[in-house]
Amino acid sequence: MMFEHLHENNRLQLLIGFFIGICFGGLLYISGVTEYNVILGQLLLTDFTVIKVMLAAVVVGMIGIYAMKSKGMVELHPKPGSIGSTVIGGIIFGMGFAILGYCPGTVAGAVGHGSLDALFGGVTGILIGAGIFAAAYPVLNEKVLSKGTFPSMTIPDYLKINPWYIVIPLCIMIVVLLAGLEYFGL
Amino acid sequence: MDVTPYIAGAGIGILSWIAFLLSNKPLGCSTAYTRTSGMIEHIFRGKKTDEKPYYQKFAPIVDWEWMLVAGVFLGAFAVSVILGGFSLEWVPTLFGDTFGYDTGLRLVVALGGGILMGLGSRWAGGCTSGHGISGTLQLAISSWIAVIVFFVSGIVTAFLLYGVLW
Numbered sequence: 231m232m233f234e235h236l237h238e239n240n241r242l243q244l245l246i247g248f249f250i251g252i253c254f255g256g257l258l259y260i261s262g263v264t265e266y267n268v269i270l271g272q273l274l275l276t277d278f279t280v281i282k283v284m285l286a287a288v289v290v291g292m293i294g295i296y297a298m299k300s301k302g303m304v305e306l307h308p309k310p311g312s313i314g315s316t317v318i319g320g321i322i323f324g325m326g327f328a329i330l331g332y333c334p335g336t337v338a339g340a341v342g343h344g345s346l347d348a349l350f351g352g353v354t355g356i357l358i359g360a361g362i363f364a365a366a367y368p369v370l371n372e373k374v375l376s377k378g379t380f381p382s383m384t385i386p387d388y389l390k391i392n393p394w395y396i397v398i399p400l401c402i403m404i405v406v407l408l409a410g411l412e413y414f415g416l
Numbered sequence: 417m418d419v420t421p422y423i424a425g426a427g428i429g430i431l432s433w434i435a436f437l438l439s440n441k442p443l444g445c446s447t448a449y450t451r452t453s454g455m456i457e458h459i460f461r462g463k464k465t466d467e468k469p470y471y472q473k474f475a476p477i478v479d480w481e482w483m484l485v486a487g488v489f490l491g492a493f494a495v496s497v498i499l500g501g502f503s504l505e506w507v508p509t510l511f512g513d514t515f516g517y518d519t520g521l522r523l524v525v526a527l528g529g530g531i532l533m534g535l536g537s538r539w540a541g542g543c544t545s546g547h548g549i550s551g552t553l554q555l556a557i558s559s560w561i562a563v564i565v566f567f568v569s570g571i572v573t574a575f576l577l578y579g580v581l582w
Contacts, residue, residue, distance in 0.1 A: 237440045246438050247480035250431055251487020252494070254443065257431070259492040259501070261424030266508035273567075273574035279421045284549055286425025291432040291553035304436040309541050309551055311558025319539025320562050324569020326536050328577055330529025331508065333544040334537055335445035337530075338485050342492030344504040347526045353449075355530015360446070361453040362531070363538040367470035370539070384555040396555060412417050 232303045255339045258283075264339035266331035266347070273328050278416045285404045296397050306384060313378030330355065432550060441480055442554065444546030446537035448485040450474045453534075514578060540565075 236242065255264075261283045262268045271277025298304045327333055332340050332352050340348035363370075386393035432443050454476025458465045465471055496502040506519040515521060537543040540562050542551060548566065551559020575581055 231440065233438055233440075236438060243439055243480050244478065244483045247441075247483035248487045248490075250435055250439075250443070251484035252491035253487075254428065254431055254484065255488035255491025255493075256495040257424040257427045257491075258488065259495045260499075261421050263421075264492055267510040270508075270510050270574060270578075273570045274578055274580060275571065282421035283425040283428065284544075284552075286422045287428035287432065287549045288553045290426045290429025291549065292429075292555070294429065294433040295436055295553060298433065298437065305440060306554045306556075307442055308554055308556030309547065309558050311541060311556075311561060316540050316558050316562045317565055319536050319541065320565030321536070321569045322532050323536030323540050323543070324566045324571075325573045326529045326531070326533030327544075327566060327570040328529070328573035330526050330533050331511070333445075333533065334449060335485070335488055335543065335545045337533075338445070338488040339492035342489045342494075343496035344502050345508070346504060346506045347508065347522050351523045351526020352530045352533075355527040355532075356446075356449045356534035356537075357453045357456065357530075358527075359531040359534020359536070360449040360538055361457060361534075363535050364450060364453060364457075364468055364470040367468070371469075375539075380557050380561065383557065385557055385560070386555060388557060393555065400555075408422075 231305050254335070255342060258336055258339045259343055264332070264336045264343060264345075266340070266345070269331050269333075269336065270328070278411050282408060282411070285408060289401050289404050292397055293401065296393050299393075308382055308384050308387075310382035311380045312376060314374040314376060316380070317378075318374065326359070428549065429553070432553060439480060442546060442550030443484070444481055444542060444550055445485050445488070446534075446543040446546060447474050447479075448482040449534055450538055451476050451479065451482055 258264050262279050263283055268277055268279050272280035295304060299306060330352050332348050334356060337348045337352040337356065341353060381388050386396050435441050435443050451474055454465055454471045458476050465476065507517045507522045511522055542562060544566065547559040547562035552563055
């Protein structure tokens with residue numbers, strides 16, 4: 231891994247995180263996804279901006295991350311998951327996504343451009359929800375989160391194949407999908 | 417064809433390279449809310465807060481991801497001011513045109529949605545950034561499942577809410 235010395239400099243890391251966040255917030259705002267109308271438009275399937283932004287980020291990000299990984303420059307961090315955690319939590323997340331109309335990243339951007347419902351409703355609610363989860367965690371962890379675990383690895387590691395056999399066809403599929411959206415004027 | 421979403425998306429992809437390279441971290445947002453929630457709880461309950469197992473996993477401190485979310489706020493604020501898009505708004509137009517421009521109603525709905533969002537993102541172990549972008553671009557199994565569930569559940573809820581099918 232490169233820059234290991236840098237990774238251990240905690241103060242500098244906070245500054246790097248802040249700087250990356252500023253760029254992230256600016257890009258989210260420019261793309262339009264910090265707006266309730268755009269997020270709900272995506273979930274109502276009338277505006278495909280959210281999917282376009284996410285898939286463009288995935289294609290560019292994936293090629294770069296796997297290129298750097300093949301040179302030993304970065305390490306991957308696939309998250310663990312399970313039916314009890316990822317699927318049940320994901321269903322709750324999706325309901326919140328549609329009812330609130332922002333997600334934890336875009337809500338911060340929405341507050342930034344003046345959305346007061348994002349500040350007083352969204353951020354407050356997310357903090358309460360996160361607090362409820364922390365309170366319920368011991369019970370949930372024992373009874374729900376551990377049910378039906380997935381391998382906490384990447385798809386190519388699981389299939390034991392060269393990652394580029396997944397990366398390249400997936401990028402082509404995504405580009406074709408995006409071209410299809412544009413072709414149909416979505 | 418509007419290329420803005422693709423350029424912004426590609427920029428976010430490049431930011432994820434920088435985050436992996438310089439910080440050995442994927443872009444993510446939802447743990448910042450857990451930590452903030454812990455900080456607020458700490459004011460009222462002191463050391464008892466730190467004993468909670470979840471706050472031992474995610475200590476109530478300002479970390480890299482917390483600074484990232486603070487940066488998202490500042491970045492969106494700065495760019496919206498520079499481009500002249502900043503404006504104070506209580507009720508988004510799509511919501512207002514459908515359910516009325518009632519600030520109280522919008523706040524209650526947003527608060528309820530926010531609670532589900534805070535609960536669900538930590539329950540699922542990530543959000544639209546951590547699972548939806550960073551996890552999927554690493555080809556993580558759990559993140560591809562998460563993002564599909566996020567959108568299926570979100571689309572079903574939005575259709576029910578806006579009465580698309582009835």
